[in-house]
Amino acid sequence: MSDGQEAAWETLSDTYMFPVERDAAATSVHPDQRLNPAEFFGREAELVVEIGSGQGHAIIHAATQAPERNFLAVEVFRAGLARTMLDANTAGLSNVRVIEANAPEVLEHLLPEGSVSEIWVFFSDPWHKKRHAKRRLVRPGFGSLVARALKDGGTLRLATDWQDYADQMVEVLDAEPDFERGFEGEWAERFDGRILTAFEKKGLRVGRDIRDLTYVRKAR
Template sequence: MSETPESPQPAPSPRPVTPGSQASFGTYGGRPVSFVRRGTRLQGRRQAAWDEHSDRWAVDVPRHVANTSVHPEYVFDAEEEFGRKAPLIVEIGSGLGDAVCHAAEQNPDTDFLAVEVYTPGLANTLIKINSRGLTNVRVVEANAPEVLASMLPASSVTELWVFFPDPWHKSRHHKRRLIQPAFAELAARALKPGGIFRIATDWSNYAVHVREVMAGATDFENLHEGERSGPDSPLTQVWESGVESVVGGAPVKEGRAPVSTEHTGPNEGVDDVGGWAPRFDGRILTSFENKAHEAGRLIFDLSYRRR
């Protein structure tokens, strides 16, 4: 006896995309996001740390569209999460957790949220949280623009940190850079009036890009407007030294611009704009930053206040 074939079921309607969150950054099925999704596999002590500590220190985020997205109806309650009312510092792209855990150790009266999409990095952060006995750090595996757009309440963040984001050297990839006008708007939404936005990069082209983006962000003022210009500018020093014509110790191929600066090469003149902050002394010197120093690159710090 043959069975009557079932009628085909209609395809489910696509899930809506949260306005102002995933649009404009990278891609979820063609829609832009803020990052490149790297390895998520955990092994050994990282897996053990995740199994043992994620329930306590990792924020359980309801998802939307993808496994690093944040459901638009979810709102993070820092006072409930930490059991107290305290200043909140958010680090975007917390990596292995060195900076955020050091800062949390040094500032026990402040709460910290580490935002990262690299699961092994978050597992490393959990290891540091546990080994140091920290109670004022939480981690979240999530797409940063969505964290700023809807997960964090408006005007709830005291400081926002973005240290050494992916520079996306090639011109055609500049649109993938995290710091863009739309991101500055989201940062302004999350920060309290008077809140501080700190950024650091070891690549001059990205530093100039950030300075230009933030100069057009009317919600922010540069805390060091006009400072460290001319001969004192790290940008002038990079141009004069030609250090970025050598990347990782390997000379740039003849006839090609330095990967770090595209069409900006050595001896470009003098940076008369300035606006560079001194090195933020609250940022621990990580192995990543040390590698930049060892390669002879300079660090560009920028600091902005939310109006």
């Protein structure tokens, strides 16, 4: 981390970061720990969770545009979380919080069932080499974890610039009984709440198509 990020980590973690109880690994979540969103944010509000928030550009922009909503960034890379906290503090945002943890464990254990209005997965690692594809976030079983955390009618938004990963996302989520498509045609329209990040710019620069997908949590 840069000196500024190191300082942000030291001085802002108590304000913005949820203190995760670990299991075996450094970024694991103890299966008995739970997060109370209203207590953590200090208010009742719709909750949006971004998985793999990176440097936090998307979530900081969204939190600025929608102060009535709460935004939770889930990431495993400390430099990105430090940057997110620094930018949130600079912007004076009180509706942003962060978690350093593996996203599947956050979805499975930490978040209360049916507590989230939207979950975002924007440009997660495509693991584009065939032998690494099993490491992708969106694979069989992921949909059930998301469905647990989302409220009825809640939205899962995804975007990627890797065509084969987009195809895999569709295959996985179309097969999930708890979800239905929130779009018509082959792909969803670009989500207008997503700013143009470095990942998307890079994909466009090398001529890749950006694929958006939207799925809606069916009623329980």
